[in-house]
Amino acid sequence: METRGLTYRYPRRGVVLDEVDFKLEKGDKVALTGPNGAGKTTLLHLLVGLKKAKAGEIHAFGAQRHEEKEFVEVRERAGFLFQDPDDQLFCPTVLEDVSFGPLNLGKSREEATRIATEALESVGMAGFEERITHQLSGGEKRMVTLAAVLAMEPDVLLLDEPSNALDTKARWRLINILQSLPQAMIIISHDDDFLEHLANRWVRLEGAELTEDRRLATPELAATAV
Amino acid sequence: MAQSFEHSGTSWKGQKLKHQTSLIDRLDPRLRVIVVSVFALLVVLSDSFAVLSLGLVTAVAMAVLAQLNFKRTLRRVIAMDMFMIFLIVMLPFTTPGEALFSVAGFPASKEGFIHALKIALKANAVVFCLLALVGTMTATTLGHAMAHLKVPDKLVHLLLFTVRYLDVIGQEYKRMRRAMQARAFVMRANLHTWRSVGYLVGMLLVHSLERSERIMDAMKCRGYKGKFYLMDDMTLQRPDFVFMACCVPFFAVLFGLNFL
Numbered sequence: 001m002e003t004r005g006l007t008y009r010y011p012r013r014g015v016v017l018d019e020v021d022f023k024l025e026k027g028d029k030v031a032l033t034g035p036n037g038a039g040k041t042t043l044l045h046l047l048v049g050l051k052k053a054k055a056g057e058i059h060a061f062g063a064q065r066h067e068e069k070e071f072v073e074v075r076e077r078a079g080f081l082f083q084d085p086d087d088q089l090f091c092p093t094v095l096e097d098v099s100f101g102p103l104n105l106g107k108s109r110e111e112a113t114r115i116a117t118e119a120l121e122s123v124g125m126a127g128f129e130e131r132i133t134h135q136l137s138g139g140e141k142r143m144v145t146l147a148a149v150l151a152m153e154p155d156v157l158l159l160d161e162p163s164n165a166l167d168t169k170a171r172w173r174l175i176n177i178l179q180s181l182p183q184a185m186i187i188i189s190h191d192d193d194f195l196e197h198l199a200n201r202w203v204r205l206e207g208a209e210l211t212e213d214r215r216l217a218t219p220e221l222a223a224t225a226v
Numbered sequence: 227m228a229q230s231f232e233h234s235g236t237s238w239k240g241q242k243l244k245h246q247t248s249l250i251d252r253l254d255p256r257l258r259v260i261v262v263s264v265f266a267l268l269v270v271l272s273d274s275f276a277v278l279s280l281g282l283v284t285a286v287a288m289a290v291l292a293q294l295n296f297k298r299t300l301r302r303v304i305a306m307d308m309f310m311i312f313l314i315v316m317l318p319f320t321t322p323g324e325a326l327f328s329v330a331g332f333p334a335s336k337e338g339f340i341h342a343l344k345i346a347l348k349a350n351a352v353v354f355c356l357l358a359l360v361g362t363m364t365a366t367t368l369g370h371a372m373a374h375l376k377v378p379d380k381l382v383h384l385l386l387f388t389v390r391y392l393d394v395i396g397q398e399y400k401r402m403r404r405a406m407q408a409r410a411f412v413m414r415a416n417l418h419t420w421r422s423v424g425y426l427v428g429m430l431l432v433h434s435l436e437r438s439e440r441i442m443d444a445m446k447c448r449g450y451k452g453k454f455y456l457m458d459d460m461t462l463q464r465p466d467f468v469f470m471a472c473c474v475p476f477f478a479v480l481f482g483l484n485f486l
Contacts (some may be wrong), residue, residue: 050447070448072451075448075449078447079447080444080447086394087437087441090390092386092389095457097459099455100450100455101427101449104449104450104451104453109455109457134394152448153448
């Protein structure tokens with residue numbers, strides 16, 4: 001995934017991204033930091049075409065993407081984890097929600113159910129299939145949304161403040177799971193400690209400009225398990 | 227007013243009505259929806275007291291069969307009756323006809339009285355039947371049954387999303403309400419109260435709208451292309467056929483009493 005001269009502005013907030021060049025390479029675990037309202041979420045939304053760039057190019061999975069139609073494929077291959085799990089969990093039961101993605105990818109119902117069950121297992125949520133989504137706890141909701149994203153077998157993960165409002169245990173579980181994933185990912189977070197366990201590249205968005213932040217780079221940080 | 231908001235928004239947690247599994251629960255949801263619809267149609271179109279009373283008796287019997295909670299059912303039926311009470315009280319006085327008695331010089335007509343009675347019978351019969359057959363399933367099941375019955379997708383989605391997000395919006399309301407209370411806001415009958423409550427409701431709408439946009443985005447991210455997939459198969463089983471075998475002659479009788 002790559003952006004060239006990407007620009008976006010809000011009617012009232014002004015320019016939040018000014019000719020941003022960014023490239024996500026295979027194996028990159030990018031920590032995207034920056035002050036509130038700097039446009040971090042906007043950048044991720046632009047990458048999957050949820051917002052339309054005012055200027056600049058977006059290349060993803062070997063092609064330039066511009067039209068809504070072209071972004072459909074990007075969304076199928078890039079897993080997006082939203083800030084608020086409630087936005088993502090819209091089906092009544094957990095199983096239905098996790099299999100929503102695979103079904104959209106054209107899988108049969110049996111296949112989708114199997115994939116969903118496996119995805120839930122992989123995040124340690126086996127046995128939650130029939131639970132009602134809005135009655136889950138915050139940590140459970142987060143894990144289910146992650147399973148829902150992983151069930152689509154994405155090549156890239158875009159995580160928007162995944163550790164928000166998680167308790168210590170759930171947070172560690174999330175770190176462990178994310179460490180075991182091979183995909184390239186961009187993680188937005190204000191939690192430096194969380195990022196240090198995951199990121200091998202740091203990028204800072206401030207004043208509408210994106211800069212590589214080497215000061216914080218600590219690539220050899222050992223994986224810490226609970 | 228605050229109470230009524232809170233009531234409609236959040237007291238509806240989980241949808242699952244606590245009751246023991248009854249005969250009715252074993253029936254196919256689709257069948258239940260169809261039976262209620264046919265029953266309601268026959269009763270509402272009817273003009274004869276025989277059909278109406280038979281309908282009411284059957285509906286109450288159905289409620290007993292469904293093992294509805296007596297108190298809750300009564301409360302709901304009364305809530306509906308309160309809705310109509312004005313109509314029923316006014317009708318005898320506004321319909322011209324043979325005077326039965328008079329209040330403060332206004333004559334109450336026999337025709338109006340009979341008309342009011344019929345309306346009350348119809349409404350109660352339909353509501354009892356609805357509570358027994360449809361009220362005992364979760365809203366989600368109802369949505370799925372409707373989808374299987376080829377009700378337009380938009381309506382089904384509207385219902386399912388309402389079920390899912392009513393609670394979220396209710397909590398949002400509660401959160402804002404608490405934040406207001408935390409800043410010493412007390413409801414009074416003055417302009418400040420009205421303005422603040424207006425802001426509250428307006429904010430709630432804005433939040434809901436924004437949330438709906440985020441939900442749409444999240445769905446798009448998972449490859450949504452305008453189609454929902456239902457995960458459950460509904461198949462008719464033996465109890466369903468037995469129930470159908472009972473309903474069909476009963477409906478035939480109602481129909482016969484009505485129109486022949």
